[in-house]
Structure formats: C-alpha cells, structure tokens
Amino acid sequence: DVKVTQSSRYLVKRTGEKVFLECVQDMDHENMFWYRQDPGLGLRLIYFSYDVKMKEKGDIPEGYSVSREKKERFSLILESASTNQTSMYLCASSYFDRANTIYFGEGSWLTVV
Amino acid sequence: EDKVVQSPLSLVVHEGDTVTLNCSYEVTNFRSLLWYKQEKKAPTFLFMLTSSGIEKKSGRLSSILDKKELFSILNITATQTGDSAVYLCAVGQGGKLIFGQGTELSVKP
Numbered sequence: 001d002v003k004v005t006q007s008s009r010y011l012v013k014r015t016g017e018k019v020f021l022e023c024v025q026d027m028d029h030e031n032m033f034w035y036r037q038d039p040g041l042g043l044r045l046i047y048f049s050y051d052v053k054m055k056e057k058g059d060i061p062e063g064y065s066v067s068r069e070k071k072e073r074f075s076l077i078l079e080s081a082s083t084n085q086t087s088m089y090l091c092a093s094s095y096f097d098r099a100n101t102i103y104f105g106e107g108s109w110l111t112v113v
Numbered sequence: 114e115d116k117v118v119q120s121p122l123s124l125v126v127h128e129g130d131t132v133t134l135n136c137s138y139e140v141t142n143f144r145s146l147l148w149y150k151q152e153k154k155a156p157t158f159l160f161m162l163t164s165s166g167i168e169k170k171s172g173r174l175s176s177i178l179d180k181k182e183l184f185s186i187l188n189i190t191a192t193q194t195g196d197s198a199v200y201l202c203a204v205g206q207g208g209k210l211i212f213g214q215g216t217e218l219s220v221k222p
Contacts, residue, residue: 031208040122042201043156043212050208090155092210099205100145104155 003027006091006105013112019078021108023091029103030096032074034058034066037088037107046089049074050096081112115140119202119213127221130192134216136202137184145205146178146185151215152198159187159200192220 007022025032031050035043035058045058047066055066063085067075074093078085088109094102117138126132138146145163149156160169162178162185169176173192178185189196197220203210 042214100161
C-alpha cells in the first residue's frame with residue numbers, strides 16, 4: 001500500500017513560532033506537493049518539488065518555505081507563524097508527469113493562536 | 114491564469130435524490146480531469162477522465178467530460194447519507210493538479 005505520512009496531525013502554535021511540517025512517501029515518487037485547504041477555497045498549492053533539492057512556487061508561497069534533502073521527504077516550514085496560516089495542510093506525491101498517480105497524506109491541522 | 118471552478122459550492126438533498134455536480138476549467142496543457150471525495154481526511158480518488166463523451170461509472174456515481182466546452186459533471190443517483198462529503202474536481206497539468214473550490218454535499222435522511 002502506498003503511504004504518504006504526515007508526522008504531525010494536530011498542532012497548536014503561537015504567533016511568531018517557527019513551524020515544521022514533515023511528509024514522507026514510500027513510493028519512490030519524483031513529485032511531492034504541499035497544499036493548503038480552507039473552506040470554500042478548495043486545495044491551493046503552496047510549493048512543489050520535482051526532484052531532490054529542487055522546489056517550485058505554487059499559487060500561495062508567501063510566508064512558507066520548503067526543503068527536500070532526500071527523495072522521500074518534503075518539509076514545509078513556516079518561518080514565523082501567523083493566525084492567517086491556521087488551516088489544514090495536505091502533503092501529496094506522484095510520479096513525474098502523471099498527476100493521476102497522486103496520493104495524499106492524512107493532513108495536518110494547524111492552529112496558530 | 115489557470116482556473117478550475119466548481120458549482121454549486123454547497124448542496125443539501127434528501128436520501129434518494131439525484132445530484133449533479135459541475136466543474137468547468139480553463140487550464141493550459143490540459144492532461145486529465147479527476148474527481149475526488151473527501152470526508153474530513155485525505156481525498157479519495159473517484160474518476161479520471163481524459164476523453165470527451167465517454168462516461169465513467171462506478172456504482173451510483175458517474176462522470177463525463179466535454180473537452181470542447183471545457184467542463185465535467187459528476188452524477189450521484191439514489192443518494193445516501195454516506196455520500197455526504199466534499200467533492201473535489203482537479204485538472205492534471207503534467208505532474209501537477211489544479212483544484213476547484215469543492216462542492217460540499219449534505220444528504221439528509
């Protein structure tokens with residue numbers, strides 16, 4: 001079974017804190033993605049990566065950064081968390097150039113107070 | 114700008130009703146259109162459509178794509194309370210998915 005694992009399911013952080021969200025996949029997928037999901041807005045792409053040490057901005061990269069040091073791991077970093085970053089964050093992975101192979105993690109619910 | 118638009122954004126029906134969810138898109142380098150069901154957790158895959166006019170069917174759910182008019186519909190017949198969920202439409206662009214806002218379906222007993 002394909003597994004995309006998000007290590008933190010529920011987090012509460014204070015404004016200004018640095019936040020790390022970790023994602024690991026076991027399918028040797030080239031692509032990895034971080035989406036954010038808010039009611040009425042669907043899934044919006046924050047960053048994605050096609051390869052190790054490679055990253056591309058998605059639609060809403062402001063206030064976020066990412067790291068991909070190993071093929072199986074893609075981290076989302078909030079350098080200084082703000083209340084408007086309270087959301088559900090979904091990690092996903094897929095084979096290169098094959099969006100229909102995408103698999104999602106279970107999601108990380110982040111509350112910034 | 115690439116965009117995927119779903120309608121309606123929310124819908125309340127009673128068990129046994131038939132519903133139609135809509136998805137229109139304007140996306141460069143279109144590769145495929147996908148439908149997902151999401152129930153308070155990760156989205157689960159329903160259908161992938163690449164060709165116009167060919168209906169995909171799975172039980173009470175069916176979907177079709179019109180590449181000329183740039184839209185797709187997802188039909189659910191004889192709805193059940195277990196169909197209550199957010200239904201997401203996404204367009205594949207190479208290895209990336211562009212999502213619509215989702216349609217929140219609530220099926221009342």
